[in-house]
Amino acid sequence: MDIRDPANLARILARHGSAAGTSLDCFGTPEDPEDFMYFTVLEDRLHIDIQRVRVEVGSFHFRFTLQRQSAQVVVTRTPSNVEGTHKRIRAELGDDHAKDRIGVPFHTLSDDEEEWVATALQTFAADWMRPAAPSA
Secondary structure (H helix, E strand, O other), X not given: OOOOOHHHHHXXXXXXXXXXXXXXXXXXXXXXXXXXXEEEEEOOEEEEEEEEEEOOOEEEEEEEEEEEEOOEEEEEEEEEEEEEOHHHHHHHHOHHHOHHHOOOOEOOOOHHHHHHHHXXXXXXXXXXXXXXXXXX
């Protein structure tokens, strides 16, 4: 799924967006039945909260934000919690995943992070974007 598809984001915002934010969650993905993702859909953006564990590196909580700007979708990654050895995290993943970067938004995503967001959007679509069942 193209994570930067403005039409897809527009459909999500139109169906679930609200000023206060609509909170939705998804438990389980095709890749991992234990995976948990939390979504907040506002009028103008979608937040996806995901936790990932990198074996022997650390545990990471990210907030990915998808927001339309002009005719494109801008995706940012903001670390919200990092657990692990600071030195090992910097050595394995670089400075932008370090503990002192919690709360700092980044506009670049790794290939893995692009895949996580795509999987989250696919799961969201399967769980929350199905057509309404016809009334009997």
